[in-house]
Amino acid sequence: MQNASQRAAARTHSKGLADNFRKYWPYYVMAMPGVIYLIIFRFIPMLGSVIAFEDYQVYTGIFSSQWVGMKNFVNMFTYSDFSRILTNTLILGALRILFCFPVPVIMALMMNEIGAPRLKKTIQTAVYIPYFLSWIIVSELIFDLLGVSGLFNRARALFGLRPLLVMQQSKYFRTVYVFSTIWKEAGWGTVVYMAAIAGIDQSLYEAASIDGATRFQKMRFITFPMLLPTVITMLLLQIGSFMELGFEHVFSLLTPMTYSTGDIFDTYVYRVGILQAQYSITTAVGLFQSVIGLVMVVFFNQLSKKISDDGGLW
């Protein structure tokens, strides 16, 4: 009797995947495009990273280019501006998490308190529209806005101040980066949080009302704590892409005058790799960048698991 059931269990186990597929095939089909995308655009290109260890020449190809081992990495670390690029990348990444990440959370909490549904919808739409503009357009707007005849300098002129060309001074680059990130992306970020807020059990609020909680107390003790798991997940995802600052964003705002604060891995890779076809050294840089990203996301995932039981992405 026991034997039979064991055998049955073994059979189901061996047939598990096939059965599972037969039973849930629509889900598999649904996941297919995403999986194929990952394989083609994320996993296969990873094999190309091997050129970081070669003296890669386009025409010779991956398989016959000369193997040079760690030479490209040695070159990278001895490159005089390596520390500058690394520092800039880390600083911009940190600023983004420090200043840009909390904004959508705060905005979602604020918008949630708007009573009139129409007004709420209008504001929501207005703040997330910039997300759909490309960085190229946004950066042109910024350059114009901050140009000699732009709004910013006209406003300065009203106060009798001389025009200030913000975009060509290295000390303002990071500020511009942070503000433009918030302007373009904060509205889109609120969508996720608004959805999470909408999912909160209304009976909690009713109970709180009966207990005489004020609006602010409801926000502080119900909305915010209920939102926290979502916030932490988003934060982890953000940290995972810590080193990915958005090439287009930084590149389109960068001028030679702001290299000292704005030149990051991505822009360096573009300048040397794409424009001058030195693919090997720039692949080495990209690989280094990815390793740091991986280390960070693993570290913070462990940390978040320590802090709360169901925290962490995996």
Place this chain on the structure above:
Amino acid sequence: MKKVLSVLFAILMLLSMVSVSSAEETVVDLSVWGTNNGFLPVEKGSPLYEKYLEITGVGVTQPYVEWNGGTTYNEQLNLKIAAGEMPDMFNPNGMETTLIKSGALLDLTPYLEKYAPNLYNLIGEEVWGSVRANDPTGEGKIWYIPSVIYGRNAPMIRKDWLDKLGLAMPKTQAELVDVLKAFYEKDPNGNGIADELPSGGRAEARWMGQFFAMFGVAMWEGYPQWDLYDGELTYSAVTQNMKDALQFIAQLYQDGLLDPETLLNNKSQWDGKINAGNVGIWEHIPQECYNYAEAIYESTGVQPDIAVLPVIDADGYEGKGFYTGRKLSGIEFVVAKTDDEKKIMAVMQLLNAYGDTSKWMDFYNGVEGMHSVTKDGVTSRLPDDKTTQQNLILTPYNTISTPEFQVELLTSQLGTDREWAISQAIRNVKELAQYTHLPAGDGIPNSIYGEYADIQNRTLYVEYATKIITGEYSIDKFDEFVDKWYANGGQAVTENARAWYAAKQ
């Protein structure tokens, strides 16, 4: 009856197929990439395709790839090459050394003299000698078609502004500053608004030759050149001359005599300011000054007089200034490696037509009705219009040119209502020759830069130069730049350059 008809149809169809396939056999299409500043692409069967087919017997197609100072072009070209879709013939724009070394290009040595004699003879043995000497494989092969030009770039000045303000053409540094001040303060465009920009340039301190030239800095479109300083071949960016030039430019910038947005301007923004009639002195190509003149006339109603600015005597540099010429440094085309004999022969046929001076007027005038118009038997070019004109990619009249041919070319355009503007260009071409100096490093190959990408693309120079100009760095920082430049590959590159020069002597 039906049967007869169907047989007839079948025969007709067969015949038409035969004629189509025979036509396809004779025409080889080549994809050609080069400079395009915003004109329309050329597809198979389009008017310019047909025109080039008529002139050269070869089909030429061009996708739309914007030049954008060379960066967008390089990006697109590299992506195409990496994808294994190299154009058949293209301007390598600095990539040639890598491509030659990796065996991606066609060795032109066995073909040119025999199959493109027009071009071979026109360019001449002396130039081919330099091309062979520059072969990065050291085998003395011909890998590219050079551009052989004379001093083409120079600063221009609104002479009508000078006349209006009763000023003479400036000759010394002090006079130049006075003229710039007058342009700034005395409203030479007469619109009552202080919107004049006495001078300026473009991002990365490009196209500001007027100020580099007076200190004897060899500079081509914002790219420092190699020339003799203290008797040795030196990168002009790391010389005392450069330091003095930057100090002067920084002073002008601080005094508001340059466009405050100089270092943020892209081509269209800067051209827009010139064309709106707001700029007094700017550097570009005097032989094409009629484009500016006509645009200014159209936007302001004033016919400007655009003259070449004479080389200014900077304090302490009297007689040492010059406008940088270029004879051999440019590379016009390389050819992708192929085993297809037919394709190679088509390339040679195209190059042979390219070097045939009797066809240059046809290349220049392009498509009748699109690029040019014929009136009373005189064909002349229409003003540039990027919305209707296809990109003229074969421009031998500009790339293998002499001042004499330019004058001849421009003279053929007289007798139209563009005469007032074109005659200024003719005068300027003649005038410019006296100021042109060919730097000693003319023709130096990019291979001297090796793997020092940031030295080759002059990143360090641009960063320091622009920060000194805006005043973020004091001029004392220049010495730090020089040290850093030498320490980060400049030393090795300089040694390569001097070895090249010694071998050339």
